[in-house]
Amino acid sequence: MKLANHSNFNAIDHLSRALPNFDSVKAKDNTKVVGLFYYLWHGYHGTQGPYDITKILQQDPNAMDNLDSSAWPDPTNVPMLHWGEPMFGYYLADDEWVLRRHVQMFIDAQIDVLYFDVTNGFNYEQNYLRLFEVLTELQEQGFQVPKVCFYLAPQTRGCGTGNLESLWFNLYKPERYKNLWFYWKGKPLIICHSKRQLPDEVRAFFTWRAPTWGDPKTPECWAWEGNPPKMATDLDGNPEQMAISVCANKCDLDSEDPLYGDNMSDGHWGALVHGRSWHNGAKDERENATHYGFHIGEQMEFALKEDPPVVFVCQWNEWLVPFLTTQTTDAPRYNYRGHDICFRDEFNEEYSRDIEPMKGGYKDAYYMQLISFVRRFKGMEAPTVDTVLSTIKNIDRFTEWDTAGIAYRKYIGGCKPRDHRAYDAIGKYTNYTGRNEFHISKVASDDQYIYFYAECVNKITAANGDNWMNLYIRNPKLTGPSWEGYHFIINRSRSSKLTAVERCAKNGEYSWDGIGEVEYSVKNNKINVKIPKMLLGISSEDFSIEFKWSDNMQDRDVMDFYVNGDCAPMGRLNYTYYFKKSAEA
Incomplete structure (x- = not known):
């Protein structure tokens, strides 16, 4: 059995930008x-x-020109505000x-x-x-x-x-x-x-x-x-x-450059600021330009x-910025061109x-x-590649995995609960959604089947609901509908021996249609799934497949993979299984 490395991680962001792979970058330095x-x-x-500046200005769009707006907190009592x-x-x-x-x-x-x-x-x-x-x-x-x-x-x-x-x-x-x-x-x-x-x-x-x-x-x-x-x-x-x-501050605060009045941030700081969407010598005015970096x-x-x-x-x-006003500071550089409010370094999504x-x-x-x-x-090292066909003959016998396929290891501790004090108006944050914590994942394949294995830190809980021990799969060779790049989801429903395979029904939506049932097995802290390759659109001897295990997801939002339950790997990242049949096989 081989151990995967960082080059076996892949992802596509919400702007459809894929991470570079080993073939497109230099060797690891x-x-x-x-x-x-x-x-x-x-x-x-x-x-x-x-107090969040973005939310304050949504409540009162004119608040930057009115220190007396009820949307602002008392500047003599609140030293710092969040920009988002x-x-x-x-x-x-x-x-x-x-x-x-x-x-x-x-x-x-x-x-x-x-x-x-x-x-x-x-x-x-x-x-x-x-x-x-x-x-x-x-x-x-x-x-x-x-x-x-x-x-x-x-x-x-x-x-x-x-x-x-x-x-x-x-x-x-x-x-x-x-x-x-x-x-x-x-x-x-x-x-x-x-x-x-x-x-x-x-x-x-x-x-x-x-x-x-x-x-x-x-x-x-x-x-x-x-x-x-x-x-x-x-x-x-x-x-x-x-x-x-x-985002970068372009000029010295004390400059007399007349461009300051036209190009300073909306936060009334006198420096010429190049925000997140600045490129090719100008601010990009397209919708959501701040997302592109x-x-x-x-x-x-x-x-x-x-x-x-x-x-x-x-x-x-x-995230935080001092709440500088004419009520709290006499420094003339904070009172730029007659404004009573000034935010340095951070202000909103563009200027942060x-x-x-x-x-x-x-x-x-x-x-x-x-x-x-x-x-x-x-640079990147070469990803770990499986070159040997392996058949898991009895999915109830987990010892067959000892020498089969590729293993992926995740850190332990992600399921620890959150119970911590927060800002005064919140009191504290709590999160007890961590349930089955993934530690080791494995994949193996033979001519007809691909096998997925997950090992948790503790005994896997009893099957419960459509968010229990899900397996998300992306086939990079497939076209057609996907949710956040995933074409398939396994195990939203199940019986004692069979679990459902569903394919994304509508592009961009968390909507799935059943396409079959496959064998699965759970024993103590391990789960094992056996899927016909043809069901996932795998048609060649050499192939790659991306996957993610998830348990107890709360919101049908890919960002939930960072916050609730547990998944392997974390967040938007996927593990990738590469298979290339060796000449000796």
């Missing part, structure tokens, strides 16, 4: 690094609300249920490092320690989790000095979570000005890179954003790092062309930088785009 800017601040600066709603809700940064899903998504995307934004003088120690626990848990299961690094304030003194001292004494000096540190040039990387007054012990411990927004002004200076992106180098001029961003797409292409060792991707999950999937809007399109970029930038 293990020296390449992709990092994500990650935020730990949700709820730390107050749990009032949540994350897929996992308005979570707090220490919500372990959310953190686990983040890490699982990073594993599947092959993210190498998380850069924690501590540029505002706070380390969020309680929150990063909770995340480190989850990272370590999944690392100990044998998965390659992202390593960690802190990105401090760009000032050479003042804001950030306390951050560094805290990180040194609480994390690095006692060697806590050393298993997670990201190393660069043989030492733990810290993105912080080395011009600060530092003890020799601290100075010698790290590899130092200076933080900056925009262009790296000197060697060994790593930006978190650039528009256009620029290459950071070492002291000898060798390429090191490049930052790319979902045009801006970061251009920056990704530039990074692929320049080919730096490290790409810094801005960003995963900021988050990749993390959202409710509605762009859904998980940016996450899929990120995976696609990682594959193109780092």
Whole structure:
């Protein structure tokens, strides 16, 4: 039996964009690094609300020009607002249920490092320690989790000095979570000005890179954003790092550029902002243009062309923005051209930088785009291919699977319940839909049949309803109706020995017509299904088939695969079974 790898994952997003496969990218280059800017601040600066700018402006479209609108909260009492709603809700940064899903998504995307934004003088120690626990848990299961690094304030003194001292004494000096540190040039990387007054012990411990927004002004200076992106180098001029961003601030705040008035974000910030839909020198005005990731797409292409060792991707999950008004600040740059309200960095779906999937809007399109970029930038190894015909003669005898087919392994812990405090108006989030947790999936085939196997962490519950232990299948060679790319669903109804095979009845809809019944078997924590290949449209000796196991899905929405019950693999991704008959067979 062979074990599948990341190249056995495939997906098609809601824009019909497929992930690149091994044949369309370069060979895997293990020296390449992709990092994500990650935020730990949700709820730390107050749990009032949540107040969502997008929903506020839906309630009162004129609210940006009226600070007295009843749609706004009291700006003297509410320091932070959300620009939109994350897929996992308005979570707090220490919500372990959310953190686990983040890490699982990073594993599947092959993210190498998380850069924690501590540029505002706070380390969020309680929150990063909770995340480190989850990272370590999944690392100990044998998965390659992202390593960690802190990105401090760009000032050479003042804001950030306390951050560094805290990180040194609480994390690095006692060697806590050393298993997670990201190393660069043989030492733990810290993105912080080395011009600060530092003890020799601290100075010698790290590899130092200076933080900056925009262009790296000197060697060994790593930006978190650039528009256009620029290459950071070492002291000898060798390429090191490049930052790319979902949305970018074009100019300096203090510029007198007259273009500001026409091109600033709708959030009344005076900087020229290139939003999500900016490309080819202009904002794309098509409906749902924000879904396509045009801006970061251009920056990704530039990074692929320049080919730096490290790409810094801005960003995963900021979501929050300070509520700056003339009632709360005297800084004239926040009161741009007479407006009483100003939002910096985040404002709405167009003018925001988050990749993390959202409710509605762009859904998980940016996450899929990120995976696609990682594959193109780092390359891919060849997928695991089955070359030997295997017949499961008795589907009630699960030991026949010990040496048959291809195995796919998923992390454990996704079915743990959610029961965690949230923003004040919500109280807490709960989710107890996790039921049968998938761990190992297998596929084998012979001339007539294809066999699917799933192994759960615990004994499989008794059959119950049409969302119990479903198997979704996509045949890439088929045309005709599909739901989110899936042509077939298995096991929405069943008897003691036979289970239903249904085919999508209407393209784009969760609507299925029965086309047959096939044998299946359940024993303890294992399930086994035997399907005639012809029923799935498999007509050639060499073929590929995509599949996903799902249990206890709540909503007939593909985004539910991230949230409720359990599935293998997570979210929109599918496992792919490749069969190529060997010459010796």
